[in-house]
Amino acid sequence: MKLGQATIKDIARELNLSASTISRALKDYPGISDETKRRVKEVAKNMNYRPNAIALSLRKSRSFTIGVIIPEVVHFFFSTVISGIEDIAQSRGYNVILSQSNEKLDREISSIETMLSNQIDGVLVSYSKETESFDHFTRVLDQGFPIVFFDRAPAIPNAINVMVADYQGAYDATIHLISQGYKNIVHLSGPKALKISIDREQGYRDALEKNGISVNPANIIECPLGTLEEGQRLVSELFNSLPERPDAFFSCNDIGAVGAMKACRDIGLKIPLEVGIVGFSDWQFCAMLDPQLSSVSQPGFMMGARATEILIDIIEKKLDVETMERNLILETKLMERDSSRRF
Amino acid sequence: MKLGQATIKDIARELNLSASTISRALKDYPGISDETKRRVKEVAKNMNYRPNAIALSLRKSRSFTIGVIIPEVVHFFFSTVISGIEDIAQSRGYNVILSQSNEKLDREISSIETMLSNQIDGVLVSYSKETESFDHFTRVLDQGFPIVFFDRAPAIPNAINVMVADYQGAYDATIHLISQGYKNIVHLSGPKALKISIDREQGYRDALEKNGISVNPANIIECPLGTLEEGQRLVSELFNSLPERPDAFFSCNDIGAVGAMKACRDIGLKIPLEVGIVGFSDWQFCAMLDPQLSSVSQPGFMMGARATEILIDIIEKKLDVETMERNLILETKLMERDSSRRF
DNA sequence: TTGTATGCGTTATCAT
């Protein structure tokens, strides 16, 4: 019993053949006698031979591994995306190497460095909230290294992005609130550093204006943290400060919506009768709340899957980076539930 | 501008030195003149040199990569574990390669095969619900390959497991319900194939018996799916069929607890006044529900972190597999919230 | 202080 894995050489020694013959026999190359193939495969099996992917990578300068850099794993939406990534990668014979930035720029940078060191074939990135300069990405992009961004699209010309229709989703949500007769709709917005926050806010604005409602700046509340407590606190403060009491909230995320829900309940407002609430992302728990929370559903799995398909197609040159469509926008779907349905 | 990455040879050529000198200079070996070191590092930087981790792996037969095989990524508890894994791995200089089995045995088997091919240094496993034979694990364990199991501990002698105190958590939850004066406590149990289900059920049983309450087999309802709908349906049926109406539910997972909550509400029962409910896992949404759901909190991040530390310690021979403690059990914590607090 | 040779596991190329 030798320690470590059996190699081609071990098989060669066992059968008094050369390593090249073993290699060829194992891959059913023509010009190897059937008898030899049979014997080689038999011995390989007995020795529990397993090809060394590292050696292969070195030789081919290809690792069949893609990297994923993501802000957080413990996040319903992102974990869904990862699932989609992993699914496609696995079915196309690629490994997935995962790194979370925890929303930190320096971890993002060191992650991409390690991954490049590890000769990954391409990388999927959703950058951190701290990231404002994209040099660490352009540098590697300029070397012709494949990167596909998802969810958060950077300000890089020619970057390849897979996003959800944040604008449209926010627009739909706001229109829905208007159509339910809510008059004074507040938007809980996200960190301004993220394009998704800006797009969602714009969808909200346009929906109001399209309906002849002028946008009141005091009705847009930025929630940089995105926590429940923050949402609850900000909405409570709003109730005390705003002259005209809001009768609806469109939050850029579900957690904030729950915060708003609690704040409303704290002062005895009935949902959806007196206040309407809509979130964004359609996290699992939306349907568990009472009343069930309306939310804009984002196709996370699909996003991961499509981004991965695109990345691998680029790696395998089935897609031409020069001529391809560089922005893929996936549709959202408004899940109308009890928290915003009066009729 | 050459395509591909600069290598040690490129630097050597540039400086008219040998590759070995470059290698040594970059690693600050003694016996290289400071001047040479300086020049080498300068050129390395200019050429954007990045060591090829694949070549290193091949040479050292070590990849500094650990594999993670997990049933599902889109799962609050598991995603928390992954986060802990990733955190420690990153801080100790290891990559994480991720594969989800989707609770399928064949994917689990093929995942471990690919990972071994990729020369990972060790693997963290939470096996699938389908897995009943553990041959695919014992085979590699017997070769001396490091595996640490987490959450779901297999029936393998000498396996190294990191688990939560399922028995104790369930026991605590049940005692809590009893102490709140609930008399007829039903247990929604999990798939019998998982040890965690059995342990939780046993905790429930023992808590009752310790308090002189005999266990009514009709009060233990198996929920193999673990979905909200399943929980809701089974509890509704229970209300119609059981002679004596249950006044409390201890569910082996939070989703089932929400199902029970809905079923109670459907027939107008007040929580916690008329019915008490406790879940297991303390998912994020527990605190968002109304009433807030009591639940047994599992230290997911800690589990991932500890399992990874143990694995890496084994890999780096800081722990001796022969003599080490093979079972690490992490404590749970009962989060008492409104759904079960009458006093 | 630096260079040469060798090998990690595999395969493509060029023999035989």
Next chain:
DNA sequence: ATGATAACGCATACAA
């Protein structure tokens, strides 16, 4: 039909 050799990028034992 099979074998010998070189190469992928790097580190190290041994030479000089």
